[in-house]
Amino acid sequence: MSAGSTGSPDGRVPAADQAPAPETLPRGVVVLLGTGAAVVTAAGVRSFAEIVGPVFLALVLTIAVSPLRRSLIRRGVKRWLAGLIALVVVNAFLLGVAAMLAYSVAELAGLLPTYQDKFAELVADTRAWLADRGVGQDQLQAALQKFDIGKFVDTLQGWLSGLLGVVSLLAFTVAVLFFMGIDATDFSARLKQAAQVRPDVIAALTGFTRGTTRYLIVSTVFGLIVAVFDVAVLYVLDIPLPWLWGLLALITNYIPNVGFFIGVIPPALLALLDQGWATLLWVIVAYSVINFIIQSVIQPKVVGDTVGLSTTLTFLSLVIWAWLLGPLGAVLAIPLSLLVKALLLDAAPSTHWLAGLISGGPVPEDAPPAAPAELPPDEVPAEQVG
Template identity: 25%
Template sequence: MLEKTSLEYYFFYLATSVVIIAGFKAASEVIIILLLSIFIASILSAFLKFLTKRGIPKLLAYGILISVLTIVSLLLTYMINTSLASFTTNLPTYEQKIKNSIILLITYVEDFGFTVNKEEILKALNFSYFFKFTTDILGNIGAIFSKALLVFIGVAFILSETKVFEKKLKVIFNSNRARLSNFKLFSHNLQKYFIVKTFTSFLTGSFIFIALFFFEIEYPILWAVVGFLFNFVPVVGSIVAAIPAILLSLVSGDFEVTIWLIIVYMVINITISNVLEPKFMGKELGLSPMIIFFSLIFWGWILGIVGMFLAVPITMTLKIAFESASNTKWIGVLLSDLSGRKGRS
């Protein structure tokens, strides 16, 4: 009877999960705005606390934060839209220049006595596909920024409710201090993750901008923002973010610059992803590589390309939430990366 009851519970939880996932997919537009608002607000709330602890009145600190957020959002939106429009207009020119560069390279190879079929190579490379892929990605990033106003309003309301929300939590968990402590631990770890990830993403974008400016690659601000955003997408994010700038470097016909640019991208991403992030986050906030891969597919399917940006933050949120409660801690362990922990098998 016990096994039958347990089996019924499992089927109940499975059916509930399917209904929730279907609801998420159907309401993906609203869910995206909600999740972006929550995640951005969780980062900014740390800065709000920092300002209030320095003796700045909460209302003034709130005003400063919202003003800075507004100015940064408007500047980024303007610069990205301007660069994106110019890049799209010049796409046919870039495509032809890259084809000419490849033909020049083939001619150079033929000088050494090799026979190369130029038409077959150009057909196989299919530059139209590469550029369409790039413009599709940039278009999706533009779609994210088109939701900026709603996200901005959502962030403003969430930040204004921060103090009230803390009071509500104390009322809810008044008789259960352990659950209140677990929730505070969950909030702390989640905020730590977002702050560290945003900081390392900012570093990634900054170094990319400096490198592209140094090598005189067009639209360095646009590719820096792309690098910043795609740093939130593990494994494939750094590769995808590098494609447009590397293609543009080929336009110049200077293959030495292209090689150096590839090396710089590799150094930036390996150093930040494999050295800085683990050092600041610690292994307790690490996700299993397998979980990261499948979370990209899963949340990308539900929420589109925005889901790929949010895949790790959402999964990390679930992991921290599971680890904060004793009865679900085992799920959090399954999601964790224990490869670097000693004394565990």
């Protein structure tokens, strides 16, 4: 600024000496427009859940196997061969899990009808116990109608009859995995090229990939540990189909907050039907101890800031994605939320402060202060002009 120019007494340049600021929408209007766009997007995702879910599952599996591919390339394996090996590994894992689930559910469907008499006996005993304590027969009848193992078996058989649809969905996922595996061999070079034009966006996507990989590794390791302990307990208690319940414990370990409750209910009910109330209590106690020590004490300390989401947001992510995509959305809730966070918050420097607000974990004492807000155009300090 020249010596003869005038300014305000506090050293700020008048608005008339500056270029006109671009017009922007009021913040309230921006919030309303963003909320409306989110609602429309959510409706679209739910409408195409049968496509969005398998595609994102294929993406997560491709990310999960990427460390293997990179390790093979560093060891001198050609890129196309490393990509092929990674593709074979991830498809073998997916098909193996699907085959184990299909076989185990079929075994369970054949086992449950043998407990019809035992269930009727339990119902009679429960009715007599409640009647002795003054509960009326009408109330008993209304309550017991909701617990009919015959209806449960019919529902399970309906699921089995829809196995053809699950197989077709699995075939679609495998097909998407194949094409993603092919593209992944050269994707790192494409990211480096794109980073020259949009470094913030590519950095956000890279962070999503890194965070998802760490989350999957930690959840898988601890899920396997929990599953092994659960299977051992079920073997000791002589509960039928222990490997099915171990596989269920592994899968539900990816479901935040409520996965434990989903994993303990089926073996506990089967323990009740097979051996009685005492065994049911033993199953619940054993699962609770294992879950508390491994998933509530050890796992969070190892995970640390891998997810980068607060506890409340993690639970809300589970609810929202389960509503949008069904059970698959519950399993993939954390990676889906990490992707949304990367695209909407991490990709733009102006929203990095908001990403810090929703992150989990304590704030370090030596954390740098937040960047000061930018001054309005008519209050730019004089030393920053000219």
